[in-house]
Amino acid sequence: MSHKVEILSVGTELLLGSIANTDAQMLSQGLSALGLNVFWHTVVGDNPQRAREAVELARSRADIIITTGGLGPTCDDLTKNVLAEVFGKKLVYHQESLERIKDYARVTGRPLTENNFQQALVPEGSTVLVNDWGSAPGCAFEADGVHVIMLPGPPSECRPMFHHRAVPYLQALSEGVIASHTLKLFGIGESAMEAQLRDEMNAMSNPTLAPYAKEGECELRVTAKAPTQEEAQALLLPKVEELKARFGALVYGVDVPSLEYVVLEGLKARGLTLGTAESCTGGLIAKRLTDVSGASQVFRGGVVSYTNEVKHGVLGVPQALLDQYGAVSEPVARAMAEGARQALGCDLALASTGVAGPDRDDRGNEVGTMFVAIAAPDGTHVRPLHLGGRPVRGRLRTQTAHHALDLARRWLSGLPLED
C-alpha cells in the first residue's frame, strides 16, 4: 500500500511569518527519500480548536501524520494534548523522561516548574522519541490505522529528531528496504548538473536519482528499493561508481557530512595539521572545522585578521605588500597563508581575503572579489574568485569558505588544485 503523509505544523510564529516553515521542507525531502508521498502541508496556530480540526481532517485523509511544534511548555503542549484527545488516548507519565527533566534541572541549576513535568506526559501506548537535542521529547503511536509522529518545532531539534528517531520508525512501515547513497559535489552548479542528468533521471525508476542544491554545494542522492539491504546495495553501487567517474574531482565524498569533515579526515589520514588566516570569512572556516568533534587532533588554530594591522602584526604580511597591492589581492592572500603556516606552526594553512560587501573596498574592488590560498610544504597556491550574480554577504562568505576548504581537500587527495 502506498502511504499518504500529512505534515501538520503548529505554531503562531509561522502564521505571523516570523519564520518560514523549513521543518516542512526538511521533512518533505526526508520522507520523499523514504519513498513516502507527502500530499499535504498544513499550518495552524497555537489554538486548540483549529488544531483539533486540523488533526481530525488529517486523520480522515492521511495514514501518516507528522506534527512539528506545539510540544514545549510555552504552548501548553498543545499538539500532544490535541492528538491524545482526537485519538481518544489518555496522557501518562513517561518515567525516563521525568528523570531526564530532573537531571537537566539539577545540572543547569534551573528551578523545576509544573510546566517542566508536563513535558514527560505522552499519549498511552506511545513510543517515546528521546530528544538529545532539546528538552521536549517527541513520541509516536498508531491508532485506527493511522501513524502519528510528533516532533519538536525548533529546526535544530526537528532535523536530528527526524533523522535519528522518526526515520527508523518509518522504515519499519515501508515494505522492503529503501537505501540511498549521497554524492557530495563542489564546483558545479545545480542547473548544470541537472541539465547533464535530466534525461537519465527521467528514465530511471529504481534506483532513482535526485539532485539537491545546498548553499553553493550540490548533492546527488541515489535511492533504491528492494526486498533486502543487499539487493538494494547491488542496485545502488554500480550507479554510484558511474556517477563518481562521470563527475571526477568535483565529487568530494559519498555519504560524508560535509566538506570540512572530509578535510579533517584527510589530515588525520596523512598525519598533518592545519591552520587558517581569515579576512573576509571572519572566522567561518575555523568555525566550520571546529564544528566537527575531534577537530583538535589536526586543527591547530587560526587568525581572523580583519584589519591590516593584524595581517601585518600577527601574520607577518609585509607592509609593503599591503601598501602596494591592498588587502584584497593575490600577493596578500599568499602571504597570509604562508604567515599563518609559520605563526601557527602547522603543515597546511588556508587563507581568505576579499570583499564581502555590501560596498566595494577602498581600492574599488567589487563585492564578490575574493582570493583563497593554501600554503603547503610543496608551495603556495592562490585561487582567485569572482562571485558575482546577486551578491549577498552571507552567501559570499559561505562560498569563499567552501573554496578554501576545497583547496585543502584537493591537496590532501592529491588531486589537481584547479580543474
Place this chain on the structure above:
Amino acid sequence: MSHKVEILSVGTELLLGSIANTDAQMLSQGLSALGLNVFWHTVVGDNPQRAREAVELARSRADIIITTGGLGPTCDDLTKNVLAEVFGKKLVYHQESLERIKDYARVTGRPLTENNFQQALVPEGSTVLVNDWGSAPGCAFEADGVHVIMLPGPPSECRPMFHHRAVPYLQALSEGVIASHTLKLFGIGESAMEAQLRDEMNAMSNPTLAPYAKEGECELRVTAKAPTQEEAQALLLPKVEELKARFGALVYGVDVPSLEYVVLEGLKARGLTLGTAESCTGGLIAKRLTDVSGASQVFRGGVVSYTNEVKHGVLGVPQALLDQYGAVSEPVARAMAEGARQALGCDLALASTGVAGPDRDDRGNEVGTMFVAIAAPDGTHVRPLHLGGRPVRGRLRTQTAHHALDLARRWLSGLPLED
C-alpha cells in the same frame, strides 16, 4: 468584522521539499501588518482533486483566500481552473492580458501557443492583477462573502505582486493596523520567563504578549491592534517599558537583529575596538560579529587558539599557567583575553575556553565546563559556565558565544557584568 485568512499554496515542489514555502512567510508578514489574521497555511500538489478539496475547505472556514502558484502554463493553470469551478464562475478572456501576451511574444520573438492564451482567461467578474514581474497575471474576485486573490508562485513575482497589487485590494477590507515590538533577552530560560508571565499573557487581549525561545535566547513579542499606527504604538509602548523594567539587564535590546549587532553598535557608539581569542568556540564569536556588515569599523580580528602552542605562541599565555591549571581554567581564560587585547591592539577582547565535547578533556573537566572572559581598560572579568543538561557540541558552542557577547554588551552599556 475580524477577517480570517487562509494561504493556499499549490505546487508539488513544496511537497517534495525542493523549496521552502517562503511565499507563505512573506504573505503572513504582510497580512499581519495589515491587521489581517492568518489562521491557516495549506499546501497541496499539482493535483486537481486535492486542490479542489483544499479550496472547498478554505471557502468553508476563511473569508479571505490567497493562493500562490499553479498559475502558469506548466501546471495547466490549475489554481485558476479549480477556483473558477468551486465558486461556479465561467472563465472569460481578459482583453488587456491577451494584448500583453501578444506584445510579449512579439518582443521576445517567442512563438505563441494555445497555452499562452489560456493565461488571459480569468473567472468572470475578476479584478485582474497585472503582472509586471512575470507572464501569468493574477486576479481577485469576491463571491459568497469570500475574497479570493490568486498570485503567481515564484517568489520574485509573488512578493511584488502582493505588495503592489494585492495590498491595495486588501487595504480596503481591513480595519486598523497591527504593530509589534520584540524584546530580546539573554540569561533567562524560556520556561522561567513563561512561568513569570503566564497569568498576564492569558489575561491580555490587546496588546498581546508571546514568548519565543531561539537557540538559548528568548524573545518577547508585544502586538497591538488599533485603528491607526499611532494608537497601536500608544498601546504598545507602555507595555514595552514595563517589560524592560521588569527584566532589567536581561533585556539586551528591542527590535534589534542580534546580540552581536548590539555589541557592534555599542562599540561604534563608544568609539572602541574589539578582538577575540577563541578556543572552544573555534571562531564562532568572530564569525558572528563579521556576519554583520560594517563590523570592520570596530572589530579588529581574532585568534582561534585550538592548541596550547597557539595560546602560548600567539596570545602569550604563560606556559606556567597552561601547565598548572590546564587550558580550561579561569586563569587561562583571563590570560587569553588579556593576550588578545595586546596582540590585536584592541580596547576590549573576549575569550572562550572550555570542553565542547563529546569527551571530557585530559584533566577530567566535564563536557560543558566553559570560561568566557572580557579584558577591558578597567580590568579583566571571567564568567565560569556549567552548561550541562544534555550537552550537544553545537549548542554548547552557541551558548558559550552568547555568554561572551553578553559580557561585551553589559560592559559597553555600563551594566553589572553578572546579575
